[in-house]
Amino acid sequence: MKCVTKTALVSLFMLAGSASMVQAAGAGQGTVTFEGAIIEAACSIAPENVDQTVGLGQVAKSQLEAGGSSQPEPFEIKLVGCDTTTLKSVSTTFTGGVSKDVPGALGIVGTASGAGIVMRDSTGADIVLGTPTAFQAIGDGNNTLLFGAFLKGATAADTVVPGEFTAITNFSLAYQ
Known part of the structure; x- marks a missing residue:
């Protein structure tokens, strides 16, 4: 009987131990998941700048009417580990869908319309989509690398429609 009791006790402890393990x-x-790319370049792009979101805020329709614009919102591209032994300068090209309402601006999509996003380089010069900066x-x-972006309204009357929007540039x- 003593042997049965010991066997039962050992079984009970093993069962309790396996329950706690479960x-x-x-x-x-x-x-x-780790992802990235190895590039042939003088600098690496900081991970936080590869994909970023720039908030342009909530802009009043009246501010955009007749070609008006919002305040520029700064954004940047950080370059790290640069080696300028052979390459000593950089140019940036932005691409994306062109606005149907604001010539030269990046198009917006969503429930808002009648505006586009204009980007500027660090000198304040407007960036032309698909054209390298200086x-x-x-x-x-x-x-x-410093840039700015702002919302610009169409020049045609009653074209700006309030709503949410997004725009993507590469x-x-x-x-x-």
Whole structure:
């Protein structure tokens, strides 16, 4: 009987131990995905700048009517680990859908319409979609390319329609 009691006790402890292991194993899980690219360039692009969102705020329709615009919102592209042994300057090209309402502006989509997004380089010059900006000198180490963007309304009367909007532009860098 003593042997049966010991065997039962050992079985009970093993069962209790396996129950706690099952509970611990189901305490949470997930996945970590790493992604990126290796590029042939003088600099790396900081991870937080590869895909970014720039908020342009809530702009009054009256501010955009008759070709009016919102205040420029700054954004940047950080370059890290630059080696200027052979390449000493960089140019940025922005691409995207062109606005049907504002010539030269980036088009918006959503429930809002009658406006477009204009981007400017660090000198205040308007950026033409698909056209490289002027080359800007870079130094070894880290560099920051500065830009601005604002909402511009159409010049035609009663064209601006309130609502939500988004716009996407892609950028590419060229070194020389």
